[in-house]
Amino acid sequence: MTKYSKGNLLKDTYLSISDGISNIESFLPKVENEDMNYDLNRQLHDYRRMANLCKDELQREGEALVLIPPNRLGGAQKSDISFEYKAHLGDGKETNTDQFIAQEVVSEIQHRVDWIRKFADNSLSEAVSSIAMEIIEEEENHLDWMKSYVD
Numbered sequence: 001m002t003k004y005s006k007g008n009l010l011k012d013t014y015l016s017i018s019d020g021i022s023n024i025e026s027f028l029p030k031v032e033n034e035d036m037n038y039d040l041n042r043q044l045h046d047y048r049r050m051a052n053l054c055k056d057e058l059q060r061e062g063e064a065l066v067l068i069p070p071n072r073l074g075g076a077q078k079s080d081i082s083f084e085y086k087a088h089l090g091d092g093k094e095t096n097t098d099q100f101i102a103q104e105v106v107s108e109i110q111h112r113v114d115w116i117r118k119f120a121d122n123s124l125s126e127a128v129s130s131i132a133m134e135i136i137e138e139e140e141n142h143l144d145w146m147k148s149y150v151d
Helices: 006-030 034-060 083-088 098-120 126-147
Strands: none
Touching (some): 006 034, 006 098, 006 126, 034 126
16 A cells, blocks of 8 residues: 555545534534434534644645545545435435434444544654544544434
8 A cells, every 4th residue: 555645634634524514514403312412513523623633734734725525535535425415315214313314424434434544554644643543533432422323
């Protein structure tokens, strides 16, 4: 496996987390469970902090941050269909439930953790590896929170 440049890893991670922010913001008005709403708001706060970590490191390194749609990142996103759009799709079942939202968030988190972990070990920068490990740790907490709403 070739080394993944720190600029690309940080940019893709920043954009992936930004997509997560958008997804949570679109889901929050639909969430009925107060505990889940609280957990999603905590996750949203963490995502904003993590996005700023990536952005700050990119700026420190003099990297340009060009905003592009997350679904054009190649490996960073699992699907071209946004979670907000999927929440409005009806495939014969109710999709705007707390359980559906939790399942979508869990899926997104699992994909992001797998993706970041894959490239974090091959990073060219100790700072990027540190940020990646912090993001993975935070995402594992988010995963635990959201899994409790799936069953």
